Amino acid sequence: MTRLAVVFAAVFRRIGRETIDRVWRLGYASRFFLALLCRSGAVCARHRLLFREVWFSGVLSLIIILVSGLFVGLVLGLQGYEILQRYGSAQALGTMVALSLLRELGPVVAALLFASRAGSAITAEIGLMKTTEQLKAMDMMAVDPVARVVAPRFWGGVISMPLLAALFSAMGIFGGWLIGVVLIGVDDGAFWSSMQASVDFRHDVWNGLVKSFIFGAAVSLIAVFEGYDAEPTAEGVSHAITRTVVTSALAILALDFVLTSFMFRGVS
């Protein structure tokens, strides 16, 4: 009986400690975020730093985003046609492809790819700078590492993400058109006119952009925080990179559900 009590006590203590650790870390990340925002002034003044990060996380992610977008569009075209033609409405293929990409697949898949391509690179870079004392050296030279290293990477990600998602969707629509119109033979005019008639700019395009902006902010924050908070060892950096990818993926999917339920509730 007493042994059981001891085991229970140990389990509860463990749960309590884990919970406190998580909450503490969440609070720490929030304070980090505030500090990051407060020190973002220099980013506007020194746009060359920002351009460099947009280049690294945005431009260098283009290939994977464009190729994946094309393939997602091709699959959507195939599957969409197969389902729609059962109901004799294959000419609605354009609508289906465009809406699924603009509302959901574009922002979500692009953000997942962005997290694994650019997010992990940001975490690795900041983590290694910490491990090799570069951040400490910068601080010693009276240059704030949060303002000089972290903030440009964060804003670079925030700017790149909506642009990448837009390109992903555009590429996907092109892929859907390629399969539907060129390969299968859906009417070209019907494909585009049904899309034009049913895609609303504010409701669909704008909401998709808002989504990808929020995903971009979430992924970039997770990436810079994990890098900055990484334990300064090889193992610590590798754990931090893993946490960036896993946490980002969960955050994107959970945020997507929340955002969708607000944006598209009660809409036919």
Next chain:
Amino acid sequence: MSGDSFVRVEEVSFSYGDRPVLREINLSIPRGRVVAIMGGSGCGKTTLLRLIAGQLRPSSGRIKVAGEEVGKMRQNELYALRKRMGMLFQFGALFTDLSVFDNVAFPLREHTDLSEALIRDLVLMKLQAVGLRGAWNLTPNALSGGMARRVALARAVALDPALIMYDEPFTGLDPISLGVIGQLIRRLNDALGATSIMVTHDVQESLLMVDYIYFISEGSVVAEGTPEEIRVSRDPFVEQFVCAKADGPVSYHFPAPDMAIDFGMAAL
């Protein structure tokens, strides 16, 4: 040591968590001199440097640099002070994404409004002083350990600091580089009219070039003196250090339980 002291450490204690590192330590660094702080690994030497730079705050006691108390400064005051300090990190801590030239130019670009032409001349002069003007366009990963440390030294003195701190400048260098770095530290100090603090455990090299030596053990000063005094000292701690004896006041072994218990022979 009396006279005009640039750095004063008064009754300073510091601990990492519940592990005390420094215990009410007192020392003073006179203006214009090169002072070595020696002691075995893990005796709190590097911690002392970081306390002087304000990257750590003492649990108790006062640290004054140029008459101002470091422990009570806010970040902007600390940064103003650090612009007049240079620090050489143990492994250089060069920025790996910047070339040798850009590394040395970094503090100048961050803290001055000098024209690029003037920065170029200054950087080449600093590199000339450490004998690496010809290496200006290399990247840090193309440098040997000794060269990287010389570049880091050029970067540390880029703003002509009043106080230069060296964290283990001799570790892991071949005998030639070791002598070169030793002479450089002396020459730079005298040429800039600066004050230098050097944390090291290389006794022989230090005896050749410093003005004064403090020996630290278990968080407080156990011996001090000029190189001449140290050479003839009969203090057991100093003798052990200077003659590199394994046994003496400094124990070779990390504290451990009785050997008989660890090897399971206690019962016999």
